[in-house]
Amino acid sequence: MEQIGKVLVVNHERCTGCRLCELVCAVKHDGISNPARSRIRVMKWEQEGLYIPMSCQQCQDAPCMNVCPVKAISRDERLARVMVDYDKCIGCRSCVAVCPFGAMNYNVMDRKVIKCDLCDGDPQCVRFCDIKAVEYLDATDVSIQKKREAAQRIRLASKEAAELAAQA
Secondary structure, eight states, X not given: OOOTTEEEEEOTTTOOOOOHHHHHHHHHHHSSOXXXXXXXXXXXXXXXXXXXXXXXXXXXXXXXXHHOTTOOEEEETTTTEEEEOTTTOOOOOHHHHHOTTSOOEEETTTTEEXXXXXXXXXXXXXXXXXXXXXXXXXXXXXXXXXXXXXXXXHHHHHHHHHHHHHHO
């Protein structure tokens, strides 16, 4: 299954905070339904009704990879992901400290760092998210969609500015 150029995309506006993504992730990786073992975490602001699934961004110039003293973290170009080699990892947790997204975690039960591995190209969080708050999409399609959205915002702002100018 060829997956080059795919990225995990989160649409937090769709997320209901059900945390099913966390549960299926934990089951896939550890065989247990425990959100603490998940590689994706839903950050919640209950009062505001805001839920944001957070996961590894698979950075091109990954700080976790750069800081690892034993080079246990590397890039898998085929799946465009950052991977941990547990045979090399010494558990120093430098990667946890340096991740700007908080996506590198330390599992105290197993005494190892954990991060999203994109489920080897078939992310289970995506598979089970019926409302499509988490999707696995071609990076080019994501870029085009972002450009459309930005252009739409500019178009609306220009229209509003013209209307305000006409009223003045």
